[in-house]
Amino acid sequence: MSARIDSPPPLSPPGDVSVRPARPADRDAVLALMPRLEAFGLPENVPAGSVAAGESRVMAEAFEQLPEGGALHVAVDALDRVLGVLFLETKHDYFTGLRHGHVGVLAVVQEAEGRGVGRVLLAAADAWGRAEGFDRLTLSVFEGNGRARRVYEQAGYRADLVRYRKDLT
Incomplete structure (x- = not known):
């Protein structure tokens, strides 16, 4: 069976994935990834579309002006197609006030x-x-x-604070 002429080539093997700083030309591809943040299903109190909309605003702002101490990277294949996005922020620990890094957004194309x-x-x-x-x-x-929790745990992350919620209305 032959491929259609206008179909994109298949994704590169994982070894061909590299990470680079995001460029203005990556903006649309990055914003198109934001619905992936809801692909697993949301908790009942989170309206559909709200996570994607909120993170789209954050990403659009990051393309305009990165927050101080932040970074925005994309994973690309050998043809420079965006496969994923990584938004990094500098935060301050609530208890100690010390600076640390925070993964604000991580999303991968389906x-x-x-x-x-x-x-x-x-x-x-x-x-x-x-x-x-x-x-x-x-x-x-x-x-x-x-799925994401397993990936994070395999990468060495562990839960250290659990947030509880009580609905009042």
Whole structure:
């Protein structure tokens, strides 16, 4: 069976994935990834579309002006197609006030899911955090996002604070 002339070539093997700083030309591809943050299903109190909309605003702002101490990277294949995005922030620990790195957004295109792109992006986060002199990185993940939680745990992350919620209305 022959491929259609206008179909894109298949994704490159995982070894061909590299991470680079995001460029203005990557903006649309990055924004198109934001619905992936809801692909696993959201908790009942989170309206559909709200996570994607909120993170789209954050990403659009990051393309205009990165927050101080932040970084925005993309994972690309050998043809420079965006496979994933990594938004990094500098935060201050609530208890100690010390600076640390925070993975604000990590998303991977559906076609590359399970191919190691998330792990490559997390390794880039580690390198960024070490270069910034941080002693730790944090991230947040919805409890029901089991796949992401497993990836994070395999990368050495562990839960250290659990947030509870009580609806009042």
